[in-house]
Amino acid sequence: MKPFKKFTSRVVPLDRANVDTDAIIPKQFLKSIRRSGFGPYLFDEWRYLDRGEPDMDCSHRPLNPEFVLNLPCYAGARILLVRKNFGCGSSREHAPWALEDYGFRAIIAPSFADIFYNNCFKNGILPIVLDEATVDRLFSEAGPGFELTVDLESQTVATPFGETFHFDVDASRKHRLLNGLDDIGLTLQHADAIRAYEAARRKSAPWLFAVP
Amino acid sequence: MSGKTLYDKLWDDHVVHVDADGSCLIYIDRHLIHEVTSPQAFEGLRMAGRVPWRVDANLAVADHNVPTADRDRGIADPVSRLQVETLDKNCADFGITEFAMDDVRQGIVHVIGPEQGATLPGMTIVCGDSHTSTHGAFGALAFGIGTSEVEHVLATQCLVQRKAKNMLVRVQGKLAPGVTAKDLVLAVIARIGTAGGTGYTIEFAGEAIRGLSMEGRMTVCNMAIEAGARAGLVAVDEVTLDYLEGRPFAPAGALWERAVEAWKDLHSDPDAVFDKVVEIDAASIKPQVTWGTSPEQVVAVDAEVPDPATEADPVRRESMERALQYMDLLPGTPIGAIRVDRVFIGSCTNARIEDLRAAAEVVRGHKRAASVKQALVVPGSGLVKRQAEQEGLDKVFLEAGFEWRDPGCSMCLAMNADRLEPGERCASTSNRNFEGRQGYGGRTHLVSPAMAAAAAIHGHFVDITERGRA
Numbered sequence: 001m002k003p004f005k006k007f008t009s010r011v012v013p014l015d016r017a018n019v020d021t022d023a024i025i026p027k028q029f030l031k032s033i034r035r036s037g038f039g040p041y042l043f044d045e046w047r048y049l050d051r052g053e054p055d056m057d058c059s060h061r062p063l064n065p066e067f068v069l070n071l072p073c074y075a076g077a078r079i080l081l082v083r084k085n086f087g088c089g090s091s092r093e094h095a096p097w098a099l100e101d102y103g104f105r106a107i108i109a110p111s112f113a114d115i116f117y118n119n120c121f122k123n124g125i126l127p128i129v130l131d132e133a134t135v136d137r138l139f140s141e142a143g144p145g146f147e148l149t150v151d152l153e154s155q156t157v158a159t160p161f162g163e164t165f166h167f168d169v170d171a172s173r174k175h176r177l178l179n180g181l182d183d184i185g186l187t188l189q190h191a192d193a194i195r196a197y198e199a200a201r202r203k204s205a206p207w208l209f210a211v212p
Numbered sequence: 213m214s215g216k217t218l219y220d221k222l223w224d225d226h227v228v229h230v231d232a233d234g235s236c237l238i239y240i241d242r243h244l245i246h247e248v249t250s251p252q253a254f255e256g257l258r259m260a261g262r263v264p265w266r267v268d269a270n271l272a273v274a275d276h277n278v279p280t281a282d283r284d285r286g287i288a289d290p291v292s293r294l295q296v297e298t299l300d301k302n303c304a305d306f307g308i309t310e311f312a313m314d315d316v317r318q319g320i321v322h323v324i325g326p327e328q329g330a331t332l333p334g335m336t337i338v339c340g341d342s343h344t345s346t347h348g349a350f351g352a353l354a355f356g357i358g359t360s361e362v363e364h365v366l367a368t369q370c371l372v373q374r375k376a377k378n379m380l381v382r383v384q385g386k387l388a389p390g391v392t393a394k395d396l397v398l399a400v401i402a403r404i405g406t407a408g409g410t411g412y413t414i415e416f417a418g419e420a421i422r423g424l425s426m427e428g429r430m431t432v433c434n435m436a437i438e439a440g441a442r443a444g445l446v447a448v449d450e451v452t453l454d455y456l457e458g459r460p461f462a463p464a465g466a467l468w469e470r471a472v473e474a475w476k477d478l479h480s481d482p483d484a485v486f487d488k489v490v491e492i493d494a495a496s497i498k499p500q501v502t503w504g505t506s507p508e509q510v511v512a513v514d515a516e517v518p519d520p521a522t523e524a525d526p527v528r529r530e531s532m533e534r535a536l537q538y539m540d541l542l543p544g545t546p547i548g549a550i551r552v553d554r555v556f557i558g559s560c561t562n563a564r565i566e567d568l569r570a571a572a573e574v575v576r577g578h579k580r581a582a583s584v585k586q587a588l589v590v591p592g593s594g595l596v597k598r599q600a601e602q603e604g605l606d607k608v609f610l611e612a613g614f615e616w617r618d619p620g621c622s623m624c625l626a627m628n629a630d631r632l633e634p635g636e637r638c639a640s641t642s643n644r645n646f647e648g649r650q651g652y653g654g655r656t657h658l659v660s661p662a663m664a665a666a667a668a669i670h671g672h673f674v675d676i677t678e679r680g681r682a
C-alpha cells in the first residue's frame with residue numbers, strides 16, 4: 001500500500017444518499033478473481049447506457065451523458081462527495097477497489113456504512129465524515145473547477161478560499177494509512193499473544209477446537 | 213457495576229490484545245469461506261509467502277455461482293466456473309475442508325454452518341459475506357468481513373476491531389398465526405431504518421423471539437445487516453441446544469455437557485445496560501411486503517404504496533420517488549393489486565426446511581397462476597433438499613407448477629443463470645431489494661415464504677392471514 005500524502009484535487013459531487021455497493025460495482029464484476037482493474041466499471045449501471053460485463057472494453061460503450069462522473073469537468077478528480085450512508089449493502093471489497101482503481105483517494109460524506117468504511121482504510125482510501133450542514137455547503141459550492149485539499153496529517157479538508165474543516169479518524173488507522181502499512185504484518189507482531197490466547201482457550205473451551 | 217450484555221460477554225471472551233488507541237485484536241473461532249470473496253485473499257496470502265494460521269478453523273463451500281439445475285453438466289459460465297475451481301484449488305492447496313458441488317452437504321454458507329454444527333454458541337464467526345450475521349441466532353458473535361479481512365483471518369486467526377454499541381430490540385407478545393420471522397424483522401427495519409443499527413450489535417429478545425425456532429431466529433439475525441448492524445444476537449436457550457445436539461461438528465459426550473454448562477451464561481445479565489432499546493409489539497405485526505428498493509421501504513400487505521408527497525424529509529422523499537420510478541409503482545396502489553412475474557423461494561434468509569414447509573403448506577393442492585412465468589424453489593443446502601424430498605415437499609411444488617432446484621444462492625443475487633429480465637417483478641424470500649439485485653432492471657418485493665407462495669398461486673400479493681381464514 002502506498003503512503004497517503006496530502007493532495008489537492010477536483011471534487012465529483014454525487015448527490016445521492018444510501019448509495020449501495022451494488023451501485024458502486026454491480027455484482028457481475030464480482031466474478032473476477034483478480035483485485036485490480038475495476039475502475040472502468042465503477043458505478044457501471046449509472047455510468048453507461050448498456051449493460052456491463054466483466055472484461056468488457058469500456059472505451060466504446062455508450063456513456064450516460066447525465067451521470068456526473070461522465071462530465072469532462074470532473075476528469076481526473078480524486079475526491080468524491082456524497083450523501084449519507086455511502087457504501088451500504090453487501091460487504092464486497094470490490095467497491096473500494098473500484099473507487100481506488102478509478103483514482104479516488106478520499107470520499108466525503110455525512111456518514112458511511114460500517115464495513116465499507118473499514119474497507120476503505122485497507123485499500124488506501126480515506127473516508128472523511130463531515131457533518132450534514134458542511135456537506136450541504138460543499139454540495140452547493142462544488143462544480144467545475146472546485147477543488148479541495150485533503151491533509152490526513154492535520155485531519156483537515158481545505159477549500160481554495162482558505163476555509164478548513166476538521167475531521168476525526170482513529171489514530172491507528174491514520175498511522176497505517178500515512179505509512180502505507182500492511183495490516184497482517186502489524187497483527188503478526190502479536191503472534192505470541194495469539195498463541196497464548198489459543199493455548200488458554202484450548203483448556204477452557206476445548207470444544208471450540210474439536211475437529212469432526 | 214452493571215451487568216454485561218451478551219455482546220459484552222462474547223467480546224470480552226475474544227480479546228487477545230488491546231491497542232493504545234482502544235482498537236482490539238479479536239480471536240476468530242470459525243471462518244467460513246465461499247468462492248466470491250476468497251480468491252484475492254488466497255492470492256494475497258501466497259504473494260506474501262504466508263500460510264493459514266489454523267487450518268481447522270476454516271470451512272469452505274461454493275454457493276454464489278453454482279448452477280441450480282443440471283449440475284452434472286458443470287458450470288456453463290466460464291467466469292463462474294473459474295471462481296468455483298479457484299476455491300477448490302485453494303482449499304486443496306492449503307488443506308481446508310470444503311463441501312464440493314457434488315457433496316450433499318453443499319449449500320449456502322449461512323445455511324450449512326448451523327446445519328453442520330460448525331456454528332456454535334460463544335464462538336466468533338466471520339465470513340466474507342455480510343449475511344454472516346445469521347449465525348448470531350446461536351448466541352455467537354458473527355459478522356461479515358471484506359476480502360482483505362478474509363486474508364487477515366487466514367493469516368492470523370484474528371481481526372482488528374472496535375467494539376460496537378449495544379442495542380436491544382425487544383419484541384413483546386406473540387406473533388399472529390401466519391406472521392413469520394421474516395415479517396418480524398422487516399417490521400423492525402421499517403421502524404429503525406436501514407441505518408438504524410449502524411455502529412451497534414443488535415440483540416433480539418422478548419417473548420416473540422423466544423417463541424421462534426432456530427430457523428426463524430436465523431431469519432431475523434440474517435437481516436440485522438439490513439438494519440445497518442453488522443451483527444445480530446439471540447441468547448442461548450433450550451431451543452438452541454435442541455437444534456445443535458448431535459450435529460457433525462458439534463461436541464459430543466462429556467465435551468457436549470461441558471459446553472452446555474458454559475453456554476448457560478450466554479445471555480445478557482438482567483441488569484445489563486444497552487445504549488439503545490427498541491420495543492416492538494409482536495401482535496401489531498402483519499405480513500410485510502417491500503414496495504421500494506431498500507428493505508426499509510416496506511408496508512403491511514393490507515396497506516398501500518406510500519406517497520412521497522407526504523414525506524417531509526427531502527432526501528427520503530427523493531429516494532422514495534426514485535424507488536417508485538424504478539419499481540414502476542404509483543402512490544396509493546394497494547399492495548394486493550401488485551402483480552408478479554416470477555417468484556423466488558430461497559436464499560440464506562428463507563431456504564431452510566421450515567421455510568419450505570411453510571411455502572408448501574400454502575401451495576398444496578393449488579396451481580401456479582398462469583400469469584406467473586416462473587416460481588423457483590431453491591433449497592438452502594443439499595441436506596435441506598433431501599429432507600424436503602423425504603417429506604414429499606418437492607412433489608407438492610412440482611405438482612403446482614413450481615421448479616424444484618439444487619441448492620445455492622441462485623436468484624437472491626443472480627450471479628448464476630437464475631435471474632430476472634429487465635422490468636420483471638418478483639416476489640422474493642431473499643433479503644435485498646436493491647436496484648438490479650435479482651438481475652439488471654429486475655424489481656424485487658421482499659416477503660416471507662408463505663407470502664411468496666401465495667403470490668405465485670394468485671398472481672398478486674395476498675394477505676396470507678386472511679387467506680387462512682377464508
Ligand code: SF4
Pocket residue numbers: 275276320321322341343559560561620621624625642643
Ligand atoms: S443467499 Fe443471497 S444473501 Fe445469502 S449468501 Fe447467498 S447471495 Fe448472499
